[in-house]
Amino acid sequence: MEGSSDGVIVARVLRGDAEVFRVLVERYRDRYARYAFHMLGNREDAEEALQDAFTRAYRSLSRCEEPERFGAWLFRILVNRCRTLGSRRGRRSRTFVVDEVAILEAAEDHPADRNAWREEIDRALQQLRADQREAFLLKYVEDMGYEEMSQLTGVGVSALKMRVMRACDRLRELLSEVHSA
Amino acid sequence: MMKDIARELRAPLSPPLSASFNGRVMAAVRRMPRHSRFRLWSRLTTPRTVTVIPLSWGLLAASLALFAIIGATRAFDDVRTATKPIVTALFPSSRVPEAPQRVQFVLVAPDAKKVAVVGDFNGWDAGHASYQAQHRGGGVWSVTAPVPVGHHRYSFVVDDSVWVADPTAPRVVDNDFGVANSAIVVQEQK
Numbered sequence: 414m415e416g417s418s419d420g421v422i423v424a425r426v427l428r429g430d431a432e433v434f435r436v437l438v439e440r441y442r443d444r445y446a447r448y449a450f451h452m453l454g455n456r457e458d459a460e461e462a463l464q465d466a467f468t469r470a471y472r473s474l475s476r477c478e479e480p481e482r483f484g485a486w487l488f489r490i491l492v493n494r495c496r497t498l499g500s501r502r503g504r505r506s507r508t509f510v511v512d513e514v515a516i517l518e519a520a521e522d523h524p525a526d527r528n529a530w531r532e533e534i535d536r537a538l539q540q541l542r543a544d545q546r547e548a549f550l551l552k553y554v555e556d557m558g559y560e561e562m563s564q565l566t567g568v569g570v571s572a573l574k575m576r577v578m579r580a581c582d583r584l585r586e587l588l589s590e591v592h593s594a
Numbered sequence: 595m596m597k598d599i600a601r602e603l604r605a606p607l608s609p610p611l612s613a614s615f616n617g618r619v620m621a622a623v624r625r626m627p628r629h630s631r632f633r634l635w636s637r638l639t640t641p642r643t644v645t646v647i648p649l650s651w652g653l654l655a656a657s658l659a660l661f662a663i664i665g666a667t668r669a670f671d672d673v674r675t676a677t678k679p680i681v682t683a684l685f686p687s688s689r690v691p692e693a694p695q696r697v698q699f700v701l702v703a704p705d706a707k708k709v710a711v712v713g714d715f716n717g718w719d720a721g722h723a724s725y726q727a728q729h730r731g732g733g734v735w736s737v738t739a740p741v742p743v744g745h746h747r748y749s750f751v752v753d754d755s756v757w758v759a760d761p762t763a764p765r766v767v768d769n770d771f772g773v774a775n776s777a778i779v780v781q782e783q784k
Binding site (some may be wrong): 420431432435440450451456460463471472473475489493497500553567568584 | 595618630
């Protein structure tokens with residue numbers, strides 16, 4: 414079944430062969446784990462969101478209107494789960510004072526090192542507002558067009574463009590501060 | 595700079611998800627009811643080898659004979675029941691069919707972009723125009739819609755993807771998908 418299309422696998426699961434769902438899990442887990450990690454900022458929450466998305470997708474599989482586009486449907490569920498978990502995490506973390514520059518400077522053990530640069534990006538990403546981070550990831554990392562993003566998120570194209578622009582401005586600002594320090 | 599950032603972020607998660615992730619998802623999947631929407635159709639349409647035992651033909655013939663006898667006796671009943679609609683037409687009952695009642699559904703969902711009500715009264719159709727909730731402010735969504743008199747199951751669908759049972763109503767498990775729906779009893783207003 415590994416080489417079968419999403420539609421073929423979905424049809425077989427709907428006939429009662431639940432074990433074949435594993436092929437879809439294997440197919441999408443790594444790519445979508447990356448998105449969940451960038452949105453939520455830690456592996457535990459990312460795994461929780463992704464596992465939740467897969468189980469919700471299985472439970473509602475008969476309502477997947479385009480089985481051949483199962484991946485896109487699953488991604489939509491994941492985006493919603495990340496929003497929910499992100500808002501819950503946001504409520505937890507509001508008791509902490511966030512000193513962005515101090516956090517970013519503290520991460521700068523070896524600025525020339527690739528891992529340090531990556532850590533700086535991850536930290537800067539988490540400083541963005543959730544809606545701006547979501548728009549930035551969909552546009553630049555998932556490589557989506559604005560129309561597709563709009564269908565996925567339910568947000569208008571002009572609002573999405575604004576979010577992406579502000580996310581870019583903020584990332585430049587945060588990462589420039591680190592480099593100029 | 596944005597392209598550099600995007601290139602870094604497109605790199606696979608390192609280290610990747612553990613191998614046990616698949617197992618955890620599949621364990622959760624196995625705890626849920628299996629889908630069976632097409633099981634009967636599949637059994638009827640999928641080619642398979644059938645072994646025929648001679649005795650089974652005898653049993654089949656005996657069954658057919660039995661059904662023929664039962665059918666003949668029922669024919670008399672059919673004639674009698676066929677006259678019922680004529681009697682009803684000549685002497686109509688004074689009872690008027692109960693009209694659907696207006697029911698208000700309310701859900702508090704501050705993060706929702708869209709909320710719809712689905713149930714056995716609208717064919718579980720999240721796109722049904724009469725059951726789209728409106729945002730009343732403060733995260734409160736509501737819709738008042740017609741529901742026939744009787745017992746019904748229903749749920750909210752948030753943002754076209756998340757099923758949410760009504761937190762203010764009793765729950766009942768849907769055996770088809772294992773989803774906890776809400777239960778409602780609609781009575782005719784006096």
